[in-house]
Amino acid sequence: MENAIDFQLLNDEPWDCLIIGAGLAGTAAALRLSQLNLRVLLVERARFPRDKVCGGCLNQRAIDILMRLGMRDAVVQAGAVSQAALELATTDQRIRLAVPTGLSISRAALDTLMSEAVIDAGGCFVDGTKAVLGDVDGGHRIVTLYSDDGQKTVRARTVLAADGLHGGTLRSAGHEPRIAADARVGAGTVLPAGSVRIEPGVIRMAIAVGGYVGAAMVEAGRIDVAAAFDPSFLRECNGPADAANKILMSAGYAPVPVEASTKWKGTPPLTRRATVLGAERVLVLGDAAGYIEPFTGEGMAWALTSGYAVAPLVEHAVSHDVPLPLQEWRNVYRGHVGSRQLVCRGVATLLRYPLAVRMFLRALGWQPGLATPLIRYINTPAF
Numbered sequence: 001m002e003n004a005i006d007f008q009l010l011n012d013e014p015w016d017c018l019i020i021g022a023g024l025a026g027t028a029a030a031l032r033l034s035q036l037n038l039r040v041l042l043v044e045r046a047r048f049p050r051d052k053v054c055g056g057c058l059n060q061r062a063i064d065i066l067m068r069l070g071m072r073d074a075v076v077q078a079g080a081v082s083q084a085a086l087e088l089a090t091t092d093q094r095i096r097l098a099v100p101t102g103l104s105i106s107r108a109a110l111d112t113l114m115s116e117a118v119i120d121a122g123g124c125f126v127d128g129t130k131a132v133l134g135d136v137d138g139g140h141r142i143v144t145l146y147s148d149d150g151q152k153t154v155r156a157r158t159v160l161a162a163d164g165l166h167g168g169t170l171r172s173a174g175h176e177p178r179i180a181a182d183a184r185v186g187a188g189t190v191l192p193a194g195s196v197r198i199e200p201g202v203i204r205m206a207i208a209v210g211g212y213v214g215a216a217m218v219e220a221g222r223i224d225v226a227a228a229f230d231p232s233f234l235r236e237c238n239g240p241a242d243a244a245n246k247i248l249m250s251a252g253y254a255p256v257p258v259e260a261s262t263k264w265k266g267t268p269p270l271t272r273r274a275t276v277l278g279a280e281r282v283l284v285l286g287d288a289a290g291y292i293e294p295f296t297g298e299g300m301a302w303a304l305t306s307g308y309a310v311a312p313l314v315e316h317a318v319s320h321d322v323p324l325p326l327q328e329w330r331n332v333y334r335g336h337v338g339s340r341q342l343v344c345r346g347v348a349t350l351l352r353y354p355l356a357v358r359m360f361l362r363a364l365g366w367q368p369g370l371a372t373p374l375i376r377y378i379n380t381p382a383f
């Protein structure tokens with residue numbers, strides 16, 4: 001990525017905040033903290049732009065945080081597509097619900113835009129670099145950075161672990177996340193424009209016993225396809241493309257042409273909860289703090305909200321030279337994200353029962369207003 005700073009140029013001066021992971025939780029926190037004039041280093045393992053398994057659909061709650069960060073217009077200018085309807089389909093039913101207008105954009109484009117904004121706001125960003133948390137040394141956390149260019153040890157007053165589902169920042173201290181016994185796994189790809197016929201403005205969701213597949217148009221007419229599968233169903237299929245096509249076809253949709261979808265990426269088990277939300281000089285946020293499978297499409301709102309909400313706590317700790325308030329972060333996180341994930345968990349549980357899904361869709365077909373409270377709840381701004 002053009003604007004990222006060279007790994008070799010990192011100096012020894014301690015950082016006010018080092019953020020591990022440049023997904024939406026990490027970039028939101030880094031951007032807010034840079035705007036608050038803290039000395040911020042955002043470290044990302046992948047080289048940007050990078051694809052990430054995600055449906056790319058931003059709801060109103062997510063857009064509100066983007067607006068607070070001054071990023072909404074940039075996302076629209078980057079070609080995000082407005083989405084105002086959700087189409088749910090199973091073997092024998094298809095319904096369309098109006099939803100508050102959201103935006104769809106690939107994560108390669110969105111996360112790159114966010115990390116560029118961090119740099120524009122005065123923060124530093126290094127990609128292609130893995131961060132590993134070290135010990136506390138006096139008033140700092142030691143973090144070791146590994147890149148193709150070598151290894152470097154840096155110090156930070158505070159560290160934010162925003163390293164997503166794959167991240168293991170606090171694992172070295174023995175804090176393994178709790179994975180749900182029925183956790184599904186995710187998979188996704190972004191297809192070239194025209195490879196699937198889908199209306200701009202409509203998010204498509206095909207639901208079957210083994211999982212569900214979402215599809216939406218993103219920038220430049222490309223199609224983002226993202227799915228959650230039961231691991232047992234995925235094992236029966238010939239890879240994620242085959243699994244997605246089985247579900248799409250069972251719901252009456254055309255399959256994704258094989259030649260258009262060779263680049264599928266997968267995820268570890270989705271539904272999980274971190275056993276701790278921090279340690280000395282460290283707070284955990286975004287998917288790394290906890291995630292529920294993606295049916296309600298709220299993960300980016302949760303990540304952005306946690307990144308935005310953690311910033312004042314970090315700013316206070318740095319400017320008053322006091323410890324990060326772990327208990328306060330637990331309360332803030334539970335209020336803004338944890339409690340809301342319970343609703344998503346309820347919906348995810350319902351999806352395990354085909355009869356319940358059929359009855360639910362039949363009821364919505366007859367009376368679409370039944371979905372209004374849930375849709376409104378999901379889209380309500382956090383602040």
Ligand SMILES: Cc1cc2nc3c(=O)[nH]c(=O)nc-3n(C[C@H](O)[C@H](O)[C@H](O)COP(=O)(O)OP(=O)(O)OC[C@H]3O[C@@H](n4cnc5c(N)ncnc54)[C@H](O)[C@@H]3O)c2cc1C
Binds near residue numbers: 023045303
């Ligand atoms: C199938 C699927 C569909 C989804 N669809 C939607 C949707 O339509 N709408 C929605 O709102 N949400 C959706 N989500 C959820 C959403 O993608 C996530 O909740 C969101 O990306 C979480 O952001 P994050 O910043 O916490 O983690 P991530 O976006 O995963 O970012 C974490 C980053 O940390 C980096 N990293 C990890 N370890 C290290 C390390 N040691 N050093 C440096 N960097 C590191 C990773 O490379 C990664 O870039 C979907 C998820 C799945 C699986």
